[in-house]
Amino acid sequence: MNKTIYALSLGVFGVATSEFCVIGILPVLAKTFNVSIDTAGWLMSGFALTVALCGPFITALTKNINRKTILLLVLATFVISNMMSALSTNFTVLLISRIIPAIFYPAFWAIALTLGMKQVAPKDAPKAISVVMMGLSISTVIGVPLTTYFADLFNWKASFIISGIVNIIAFLSLLLVVPSTPVERKKNNTQNLTILKEPFVWINYLYILLKIAGMFATYSYLADYFTKITHMNGAQVSLMLLLFGIAGILGNWIVGKIVSKNVHLGFRYFPVALILVEVLAYFFGTWFIPMTVIIFIWGFVHTSGFLIGNTRGAYKIPRETLEFTNSFVPSFFNLGVTFGTIAGGWVIKSTGVHNIIWISAAFLLSAFALTFIHPRVRGKYQENNLSESEESYLSPEQFAH
Known part of the structure; x- marks a missing residue:
């Protein structure tokens, strides 16, 4: 390199x-x-x-x-x-x-x-x-x-x-x-705009927004959760965040291998897996040792969400428009961060930090529901669009690191 x-x-x-x-x-x-x-x-x-x-x-x-x-x-x-x-x-x-x-x-x-x-x-x-x-x-x-x-x-x-x-x-x-x-001077390619008329593109973007919102409704307030629910001090919080991150790298690599064989499986079951982990944190969050194990699993699942989100942004997108459609992905990622953080903050203010798990679950369940929607590919992209088993997107292994 x-x-x-x-x-x-x-x-x-x-x-x-x-x-x-x-x-x-x-x-x-x-x-x-x-x-x-x-x-x-x-x-x-x-x-x-x-x-x-x-x-x-x-x-x-x-x-x-x-x-x-x-x-x-x-x-x-x-x-x-x-x-x-x-x-x-x-x-x-x-x-x-x-x-x-x-x-x-x-x-x-x-x-x-x-x-x-x-x-x-x-x-x-x-x-x-x-x-x-x-x-x-x-x-x-x-x-x-x-x-x-x-x-x-x-x-x-x-x-x-x-x-x-x-x-x-x-x-x-x-x-x-x-x-x-x-900068290399290039002519503007206005033909890319026509891809935005395709419903499946907006399903991809909405999935990313909801999934990221579900992730950050809790992730943005992890330190507050660790402090108030698990009663950790500052040094322990930093160690837990380190454990969370290490597990995330491992999860990114392993999940990338798994979903490369069936990418739709990753889209559908990532939200379910994260909900299950967060529910465990809700019921066992007051115990230090169990929470340490849960944090490792949480980091393992959570960080793979970035990988799955990047992959979803290119899902079923024809190669010739991939760069254009991917340029919108960061905006929807960050809209997800915004909505998730605001929603999590509202829950904390209303009912306490312990209940942020449930607003996260609501976002993630909405993302899960979107995986059952398969809008028909229309227009000139229909003949270019590949089936789910073919690589019409960058594979998860290519994003894994």
């Missing part, structure tokens, strides 16, 4: 750590700034909503700028954001500090994945994607637990400082390793 690809993966690790670093310290931030936990949840949902709304526009606005320049500017924005967050004196300033980099976040993802693919031969493009996306997995295994640990060791500001340092390292890596990449 070209060293540029690993530099891009480090960049993804930096921005993803910045996005998720508040998960482990949400209860601390709520207490520090004297806001409710559902209000503090806007540090996650506000970021995600900004990404969802700005994604298509920011990508279009930056299409003529050197790709390396955009990557560096986005990382610089994240460095400044984290420093602003660490210096925040009130919740409003902290929220604004979080939202600013989210505006440019989609451009980084789109460019990093595309640039990574261009570093290798076409046949190795899936491997390049998996390496770049590895930065996301590592952020959950190392980034989030690390920032949570330093917040417990010192104070909440340390979490943002560490996140900022990670982005500085990523900035220097991209500056030194990634080659200058001027």
Whole structure:
């Protein structure tokens, strides 16, 4: 693999750590700034909503700028954001500090994945994607637990400082390793727009939104759940998040192998598996030892949801429109994060953190129900569309890492 690809993966690790670093310290931030936990949840949902709304526009606005320049500017924005967050004196300033980099976040993802693919031969493009996306997995295994640990060791500001340092390292890596990449002028292909008339495309997007909402209705408030239900301290929370992330990498790899043989099985039974794990957490969450085992299983199932979501975004999509339809996937991912976090916060405010399991289950059951809907492929895409057994999408193994 070209060293540029690993530099891009480090960049993804930096921005993803910045996005998720508040998960482990949400209860601390709520207490520090004297806001409710559902209000503090806007540090996650506000970021995600900004990404969802700005994604298509920011990508279009930056299409003529050197790709390396955009990557560096986005990382610089994240460095400044984290420093602003660490210096925040009130919740409003902290929220604004979080939202600013989210505006440019989609451009980084789109460019990093595309640039990574261009570093290798076409046949190795899936491997390049998996390496770049590895930065996301590592952020959950190392980034989030690390920032949570330093917040417990010192104070909440340390979490943002560490996140900022990670982005500085990523900035220097991209500056030194990634080659200058001027934009290649291309004619607009308006024919791609016709794919959006196909119902199955919107079923894919809706499935992604509901599934991610179900995942983040609970994931966004894990630290609060561990603290109030399992009565863990800060150090224990960071260790549990580490265990959650390690299990996630293992689950991503194994689930990728399983559903590559029957991708529809993954779409249908992932929501069921996550519901069962969360129900176990509901009934056994007050016991430390059983909850430790449940957290491992939870991380194993949860993280594979990103893999399944990416695969669903390309499900039954003709190859010639795959890049176009995939450009909308990050927006629906982040809309899912937004809805899930807001809904989870509403439940916490209304009935307590213990009951977030049930709002998560509602989203996941809705996603499960969508797997029984098979809209007919119409128009010119009908003859190009392949059956479920054929690879009309990137296989889960190509996303696994």
